[in-house]
């Protein structure tokens with residue numbers, strides 16, 4: 001039984017600088033409650049909204065990246081409902097009817113599904129640009145256990161992109177791959193940092209042959225997208241296999257208990273009284289298209305095609321493209337090496353792996369060395385100057401500790417340079433040498449330590465030191 005899945009992804013434009021209709025910050029994280037507010041985003045009487053140009057340009061860039069049809073003018077629409085986190089009693093959003101016009105309609109995203117390394121296609125129904133509401137905070141932990149509700153308007157008015165797909169996604173795993181690829185595409189535009197807490201939320205709908213469509217709301221991570229849909233797929237299949245009926249309903253994903261639960265109210269029955277916002281004239285798109293186009297110049301797809309065009313396997317290219325600093329390094333250094341595949345492996349597998357092991361993020365450019373360092377290291381590897389174990393075990397961890405270090409300080413000492421130091425240590429510590437010769441094998445560790453100490457800041461492979469000492473002392 002194959003499911004049919006459609007997604008609605010809400011992405012905060014954290015890269016838009018300010019909120020959608022006022023000058024308050026788009027990234028409110030870490031601020032004391034209700035300090036990132038003004039008359040506009042608090043909905044005070046007489047305050048007038050002014051669209052944030054950067055947010056509109058980023059939305060148009062997203063529309064271009066998803067190959068959507070962009071109208072000549074976009075029209076903001078009021079959606080009325082009453083809730084404490086919505087101070088105006090209406091949300092400024094977009095709507096394709098009632099005189100509105102969304103950022104765009106009918107596009108397509110080709111996304112990479114790493115399960116099997118296949119490209120899939122999902123049609124895009126539309127993209128809306130709208131404002132995020134404020135946040136309700138329950139001091140007692142939940143809506144049930146709290147005696148009071150607090151509202152924080154720091155988030156109120158943050159630009160939010162709503163991307164809606166057609167039901168083209170064939171599996172929970174593919175749904176996760178779609179969201180990951182979409183977020184990466186928006187990240188390359190500079191519109192979002194998906195790693196910020198609460199930067200995106202997903203609503204998913206899923207149906208099986210013979211059953212009604214069920215919507216699952218409130219999914220907060222790409223992993224949860226897969227889990228929630230997997231759960232819902234199994235739940236519906238079980239009902240159908242037992243001859244039951246899957247009702248059309250909206251459910252809520254409980255990430256803690258890892259299950260979907262029915263929502264009490266049927267939200268789709270609400271009457272929103274949509275109308276074009278009389279405070280906001282239509283935004284003409286033509287004058288903004290050039291700016292938007294510049295933002296989509298480097299898309300993940302274009303980079304993947306370039307990198308695999310150098311003969312790099314798709315898995316390695318994908319690993320590089322997923323971390324923007326690695327992709328920039330690759331593009332900058334590829335012309336300075338003989339075999340770009342060696343460079344690609346160093347960046348996408350070895351260095352990125354070492355960063356992960358050290359608990360450092362691959363998305364922070366300051367965790368990566370300059371392109372010149374990577375290019376020189378790639379050339380040393382190409383020439384076979386250092387065995388792969390030395391590169392992975394010593395050189396790369398040395399660079400991860402200090403990415404700005406010059407390559408010389410992290411390169412292991414070559415055997416010739418070492419020999420002199422080894423002889424020096426043998427002469428300086430006759431007691432330890434004697435202990436070792438009379439069978440105390442641990443004395444060798446002491447000698448190895450002395451050699452490494454004398455080498456100071458220069459990196460060295462302890463196994464090489466041990467081998468040289470044993471050779472000099474006749475194997476003990």
Ligand SMILES: [Zn+2]
Nearest residue numbers: 022024038041
């Ligand atoms: Zn404001």
